[in-house]
Amino acid sequence: MSFNLPPNVILPVDEIDVRLDPAPHPFQRDNAEAIAAGWAEQSAGNPALFDGTMVLLSTLTYDKGRLSGICHAVRYSTFLHWRRHSDTHGAHHAFAHAMPVSGDGVLVAIRMAPHTLNAHRVYFAAGSFEPEDFVGGQVDMHRNMAREVAEETGLDLDAAQAERRHHLISTPGGVVIFRRYRFAQTAQALAAHIRGHIAADPDPEISEPIVIADAAARPAGLMPYMPALIDWHFSNM
Template sequence: MAFDIPRNQILPVDVVDVRLDPEPHPFERDNAEAIAANWAAEKALKPAMFDGTVVLLSELAYAENRLTGHCHAVRFSTFMLWRKLKPISSAEHSFAHAMLISSDNALVAIRMGAHTVNAGKVYFAAGSFEPEDFRDGLVDLDYNMAREVREETGLELGEARGEERCYALSGDTGTAIVRCYHLAETADEVAARIERFVAGDPDPEIEGPVIIRGMGDLPDNLMPHMRPLVEWHFSKG
């Protein structure tokens, strides 16, 4: 199967069948020395980084509104080398995006903190899948999205109306799986809640919220995959 998914298209997804394989990822298994050397260099630049556990895909396919794939738990240091070398034919990244839509139809994103790997970058609150995001070996998108949004913004997705259907946007090296969440508050009200949360967090992951009100309102340092998602949202009216 490897990676058999249309690229640079927003695809409707009704079923996500991505499973955690207990075997080591081939990329991690075959690059131990390079991973260690790169991690030493990365830590010298950002000493606060922690070599925790994330997952990398070894397979992903799309057919009939269904995503099917396998991933493996890897060290964050492995992910960092993959990120530097991508594209890699044996490994890709996938993550879930909760697209927060305010009552006045704006999008509420976040800007990452200066101490993070994606310092200053703007995207919807999200993070890599971790082993805790899997139930009986199957990825739980809603759990991952709720966890990441809560950790970064203090918002509870249970208070929003999530759309049933997901969408996927796949680039050469990664796939974002998106679910739209509609909030009862205006963008300014949501942003104020996030700002209060960040101010009270002793170690915030994000710099703060970013409101996007249209294609003429794109922030600086917007991650490349975000532009087509933003355009897609506002094209729907």
């Protein structure tokens, strides 16, 4: 079975073995015409979209804390086509979430800018895996998280204390692999740093930081999987 993760359940991850296969992804190969047509429609509606390179899974399995998978480099247009057909057998998406935790135990998320694909949605700064996130053919989760968090917020994950264990939750929109990073600064100090980064960026991907102070907090625009992550954090501080 290519994918065996139970849906909407948070699972601990102690070992990650996700590798990049240089072969073309069968989903991209078999849907080339439909992908091209869909991209023409999407990019016409949002000219800011860029058909860059990312990765898509062809297999992902979980067994007793070990996550194993195979990825292939694809175009962003392929991912958008997969999003419209996410029940496709043999293809799935995963992305890594660094969860910034302030010195006062508060979560610091972000709201995406209006011109992005997930406009106005709230989640933790993150991005899809790219070929550069694979070292020796194997994914480096911290490398991906640190790059995406720095690009979007200006925060340095290497200045925070990373928890040893990752966790994951599998959703129809993809597998979220997350890890808490604890900063010494208060939530307000982290938010002020992020606002400064946004102000200095000529084309920011995010519009504002979102401080989540307790489990009851439900900011407008939360991605569907975010309430589960919020509840998990405040239940496992």
